[in-house]
Amino acid sequence: MDKERSAGHLHPISSAILQIREIFDELGFEVAEGPELEDEWHNFDALNVPKDHPSRDMQDTFWLKQPENFQIPNSKFQKNQKLLLRTHTSPVQIRYMEQKLKEGIKPPYRIIAPGKVFRNEATDATHEAQFFQCEGLYVDKIVSLAQLKWTLLYFFKKYLGKNTEIRLRPSFFPFTEPSVEIDVKVDKLRRQDGSDSRPPASGWLEMAGAGLVHPNVFKVVGLEGYTGFAFGSTIDRLIMVKYGVPDIRQLYSGDLRLINQF
């Protein structure tokens, strides 16, 4: 018992990212990445979030004081670009499509983009100013909501157990149309002390946002006429639901009392 306990432990977020990657690898999704320090264009404009529009309020943003002569590498608009901490992993979609087209590679594309994101909001047991998201994107000639449904069901069954169910609810994201919220119902074993401080009575938990990629997004990168689906889920929340971690803040406390349990 001594030997086993003194061995190292992977952080549960790293471990979840690897698991997610393994599941999506089976479906041919590759991993893509992008910077945490983003420009306004990639984080908002390119994703069809208009300037001075109420939908920007959906994501409270950490803006940065502009350092002199600072440029984000590979930024499309290098001048007068306001810097921010990315509020979601969705800008990776844009960066990936830009990069692939630069290399002359046309869709189909299948990617997941796990990474850290930031929201300028008060913290509590279920909200933290930094957390991890995993984005998914599939671009092809004809991509349907039915395929999105299958893909997410495939993922959640693999990740949360084979009895897991999902349902789609109408929602709004500027970069998808139609937009849906994905609710997940995990089987009884884990639901009992689920981590949500406000669990819906029926046991359904809101676990991801998704939809069909808005044509304006394809227009921006130069892929007019293509279709696709995209989704995003909070990895911290997946871990909290799966294992019953009660407080998101504990994931970033550097505390081995948490990490070494995994």
Place this chain on the structure above:
Amino acid sequence: MTFSVFEIENVEKRGNDFVLDVKVLPDRAHYALCHRGITRELATAKPEFLWISDFHKMWKSDIHAPTAAKLMPLSIKIENPADCRRYIGRRVENVKVQPSQQDWIKKLLASVEQRSINNIVDAGNFVMFDMNQPLHAFDADKVKGAIQIRRAKKGEKIITLDDKEIVLDPEILIIADNEGPLAIAGVKGGKRAEVTEKTENLILESANFQPTLIRKTAQKLGLQTNASKRFENNLSPVIAEWAMAELSTLIMESSPNAKFGEVVDEYPVPGSPRKIELSPVFVAQKLGVKISEKEINEILARLNVVDGLIPPERQDLRSVEDLVEEIGRLYGYDKIPSEKLSGTKIATAEINKNFYWENKIRQVLIECDFSEIMTFSFQPKGDMEIEKPLASDKAFLRTQLADQLAASLKLNTLNAPLLGLKKIKIFEIGKVFTKSGEETHLALNDFAEAKTALEKILGEKITGQARKGILEINLGALTKKLPGPKTERLNLSNSKGLAFRFKPISSYPFIVRDIAIFVPTNVTTEKLWTVIEKGIGKEKKLLANHYLFDEYQKADKKSLAFRLVFQSQARTLTDTEINKIMENVSATVSQNNWQVR
């Protein structure tokens, strides 16, 4: 409703009515932040409620009601049609301003947390909550000359209804007369032409302003009002005429002797009808389910979309994709089948190099008994500063990982007995932000052996900054030098099964007790442990950890030393109670004729 349009967060019964708490999404706010918008959605979702929408045929009520009398002319001047898309004004004479007499209006306003003020203000608020159109009334006798909708001049001032003086500028749209500002357009009314109990004559306003302009003004002045919230969501200019009609009708009810003037409607560029052609094939491609043309048309009819003609109040319906969403949600997302993704192999897919190497390094370090931590990106000092930080000690982005690793080391060293670790070995891989931009770093303590192990796997010499026993490496720069990823699958996730439940971290102190026992050499560790466990008995729930930490042999006997760590999830344990447990353990061990040292 939750499955057809938006989330109902709460339903509260109040008397014979129900108060719904609805999470209205930003794209639907322009038509749904009001009673009619919500009932309209209810009727759309549930055909058995379609009678509600029949009731709403009065949306199209006569703009000129009640019948106009010949009053003093009203002049309205819009400086720039881009700022003000429509302005409907109307004079009303001989009104009686008094507290609202009708209980129903007071009750309905109270249900949306609005105080009843007087019959005129209440009528305006009622129409706003009913139809989404913010309205305003001026005391006509205090207005000098034409109503002008223009940008404020630099340095112009206004006293608002709540007695605050605001200095205006050309970024702000105002309603003015010959003497100056009367109101901040779409945001707040001014004191000068306020309606009071002495007011006899009114000028009513039902207007439509440019959403971004209103949003920026409200943000700049810190004046987010019920009116500004609605205007910034891009109301349809069509609602303005319905609202004027309803406002006039309500004022006539509370002031039967009032006389209504001509409706003056400045509408420089009336919106043209929008038409969207939609093919059933496109719907089927997008949703992945075949819906008959007949059914599509039935759904669209529920939305008042007939022959592709979009109702003017639905500003959000602009493209075929928007209509696909409407059809999908009303057809029912639950009825959409799930369709397997075909072809799992994308020819051009690559293994991400950074992802591969970062995880390879994780694997090596875990094998060297390191645990991985993740810490916060915010620090009290750094090179990149946040505009509006959550707290002053979180105002900068971290420039290195070492500081928080050191803090984690300190915390975990205190907990080492509880963790059952002789040595704390930790690392972090994460982004830092320096003057030259974003970098990926790796930091670790106790690094001598691990560094050698890493160099062996990576085939590169590792250099970094070593400080106070912590090595910090620019991992991004190192990865650049490494070859492309191998196709090898990293078997790292080694994740906990579904049955694993996280054990909450206790906030109470732990107590450590060591016990060393001489036993004959043929007694196994496991056997001894079962005896110790028997001694602990029902107090086992307080045992947070235990492990063998020392073992040696002497002649025909061996000494086994166990460390027992006690901790409660609910309270601070006392020495006395732990001593009692240990006495029981000693007694049980002695019963076997084994000797506690």
